[in-house]
Amino acid sequence: MSPWPFTPSQPRDYSLPNASWSSEMQRLYEHYNNLCEMETEGGEKIKGAWRRLPSYNRSLKYATGGQCLSKLLQGKARIFTRNIEEQGAGFEYVVFVNKQEKTCVCVFQAGHLLEGPPGHVHGGAIATIIDSVTGTHATYLSGPVMTANLTVNYRSPIPLGSVVLVHSSLDKTEGRKTFLSCQVTSTDGSKMHTEATGIACLCPLVWATSWDSDGQSSRCGDGSSYCSERTAEAKQSPWAVGVLFECILFLNDQFSKTFTSH
Ligand SMILES: CCCCCCCC/C=C\CCCCCCCC(=O)SCCNC(=O)CCNC(=O)[C@H](O)C(C)(C)COP(=O)(O)OP(=O)(O)OC[C@H]1O[C@@H](n2cnc3c(N)ncnc32)[C@H](O)[C@@H]1OP(=O)(O)O
Numbered sequence: 001m002s003p004w005p006f007t008p009s010q011p012r013d014y015s016l017p018n019a020s021w022s023s024e025m026q027r028l029y030e031h032y033n034n035l036c037e038m039e040t041e042g043g044e045k046i047k048g049a050w051r052r053l054p055s056y057n058r059s060l061k062y063a064t065g066g067q068c069l070s071k072l073l074q075g076k077a078r079i080f081t082r083n084i085e086e087q088g089a090g091f092e093y094v095v096f097v098n099k100q101e102k103t104c105v106c107v108f109q110a111g112h113l114l115e116g117p118p119g120h121v122h123g124g125a126i127a128t129i130i131d132s133v134t135g136t137h138a139t140y141l142s143g144p145v146m147t148a149n150l151t152v153n154y155r156s157p158i159p160l161g162s163v164v165l166v167h168s169s170l171d172k173t174e175g176r177k178t179f180l181s182c183q184v185t186s187t188d189g190s191k192m193h194t195e196a197t198g199i200a201c202l203c204p205l206v207w208a209t210s211w212d213s214d215g216q217s218s219r220c221g222d223g224s225s226y227c228s229e230r231t232a233e234a235k236q237s238p239w240a241v242g243v244l245f246e247c248i249l250f251l252n253d254q255f256s257k258t259f260t261s262h
Contacts, residue, residue, distance in 0.1 A: 015055040015095065020088025021109060024163045024187060028107040028191050032096040053095045054137060057082035059254055081132050089113045091125070093166075095133060104137035106166035108184075110158060127152050129166055136179040137168040138200035144251050145178060145200035152196045163187055167239050176179045176202040189194040203251070 017029055035050040058078050084090035092109040108129050116122030131147055138145045158164055164184050171179040177199050186196035 011058075012055045013054045014057060015052060015093075018087045018092075018093060020111075022163060025092065025107060025109045028163065029094055030105065032094075034103065036096070043111075044219060049100055050096045050098050053097060054141070055082065055093075056081075057096065058207050069102050074107050081128060082196070084113060086113075092130060092153045093129065093132075095136055097137065102141060102170040103135060104140070104168040105167075106133045107163065107165050109163045110160060113159055115160055117157060121160055123152075123154055126154065126158065126194050127196075128196065131198070132167050132168045134180045134182050134196070134198045135200060137170075138180060138198075139255070141170060142178045142200070142202055143172060144166065144203045144255060146203060147198060148177070149199040150196060150200040151198070152194060157185070158193050164193055165189075171197075178202075194254065220226070 006231055019025055021029070034053055035048045038048040039047050040046055081091040083092070088109070090113050092108050092111060095104060095106045097104045108128065109229060110121045110125065114121050114125040116125070121215070126260070127150065130152065131150055134150070135145060135147055136203040165187055166182065166184050168180050171181055179199075180198050180200065182194075182196040182198065183192060184196075185192055200247045
């Protein structure tokens with residue numbers, strides 16, 4: 001037993017296979033997982049182009065937020081796509097990212113609780129998985145973001161219980177904004193189910209704190225008054241500096257837990 005009473009228990013990683021996964025889901029998981037590790041001619045294992053991102057049912061329990069921040073946090077909060085206990089009933093998915101190509105793919109199996117039209121997946125559930133994938137992809141590329149815009153075109157219905165691929169790709173970055181495109185296709189790529197575009201906006205605090213002491217931004221360098229105003233505001237009041245500091249620690253912690261730990 002740990003001598004430190006606040007050591008968090010190891011959270012369940014929902015991106016790993018479970019008994020509800022169909023053979024197609026399992027096959028695609030293994031396909032992308034194999035691309036995460038390569039074998040050299042000498043038989044040595046090295047990192048591949050792809051990475052599997054772990055996924056948890058809550059973001060805050062495992063955070064190291066301080067006193068001010070913890071007052072703002074919701075103890076009962078759960079990640080929307082991971083809040084159904086029954087395996088296979090809701091969103092079963094795993095996200096892989098390709099750093100070099102700046103692309104991202106999610107293998108998604110839609111459970112029976114996601115029904116919209118009879119026997120098919122609800123449009124809101126489809127938008128949710130797209131938002132989660134593009135949001136995760138943008139966070140991986142740019143840092144913690146909020147979705148500012150999501151435009152969805154539904155092309156053909158997704159049968160309930162089926163497995164589909166959700167592809168996300170980077171179109172461009174512009175200041176605080178990351179522009180992404182997303183397609184939901186059948187697993188053999190022959191059928192287009194849904195197409196979407198989205199704009200993810202870097203969280204204001206992270207943006208503001210990316211300014212150096214000389215007022216130059218490490219991210220945009222366009223002299224935006226937004227950033228310098230926020231930084232100046234934060235510097236004026238001591239409590240704000242505390243909260244700001246805790247938020248930076250928290251975001252940094254979330255980011256590293258999600259994207260750099262395995
Ligand atoms: C807390 C983060 C924790 C991160 C943890 C990381 C771990 C990741 C782990 C697991 C990932 C799970 C993944 C889930 C992902 C889900 C994502 C969501 O569903 S987010 C919820 C839905 N989204 C909202 O509720 C946003 C509500 N909107 C806002 O808060 C603001 O509007 C915000 C922050 C988006 C922008 O507001 P402003 O006041 O900061 O800045 P302004 O000046 O208004 O906009 C900045 C730029 O963006 C453009 N912009 C804003 N909204 C736009 C829009 N709708 N369309 C086009 N452009 C827009 C503006 O024109 C401006 O552009 P110019 O810099 O001037 O070029």
